[in-house]
Amino acid sequence: MNVPRNMNVTKLSSMYTAKQEEKKQRAARRRKAVAVRLAFWSVLLALFASSLMYLLHSQAKAIDAKRTEERKMQEQLAELQRQEKQLKKEIKRLHDDDYIAELARKKYYLSKDGEIIFVLPEK
Template sequence: MGENQRTSQLEQQISSINSEYVRSMDQKKKRQRAQLVRLYRRLGVFGVMAALVIGFLVHSLWNSQQTLADKHEAKVEVEASLAKTLEEQETLELQIAKLNDDEYIGKLLRKDYFLSDENEIIFTLPKDEKDEETNE
């Protein structure tokens, strides 16, 4: 039995040394895994935050482009309206200038109200249906 006791004592000593070493290595591996898990979590959170910021910036850019396009369309419409208004203004200014001329007023009165100058006879001619269709 002496030998059995010695071997069991040696096994206890060896297993205790082994178990302490193994425990320390296990603890070291657990710390490394925990560090990796924390690193992956931080990277994941950072990635999500970066995606949110990029998404917000893209959304803002898209809205800005849409607003710019809408304003450009409105500008084109306003410019067309301005051109039409300026054309009407020129026509009205020309008509005002004509209305300041007595001869033009006389022609207008004779044409629209069938007034006549002295020694002038007014004849009205029947209108042709073909002329009416082309005027429309």
């Protein structure tokens, strides 16, 4: 029952059929032009979006690097502040004559008259 029929139909060549054929061709050209425009704008939008994503990624990496550097600088600042406090304490202690005498005995093995210095090994 699904027998293919022979299509031996001739087209009428009238003004109406010519106009209808021309309309179909115009519509096909319009569809093709719209598809080309859509593809062009899609590619352009994709390029723009990808460049923005690249820019965002590179800025995020730069921010992370700056945060890491800031963290290291904060640690370095804290260490330098500790050293500063220690050095200020040392300066105050160096104004004391007893401390200077004790320091001279320890570092340079200086002694008072009749005094004997014993050096003990450090642990």
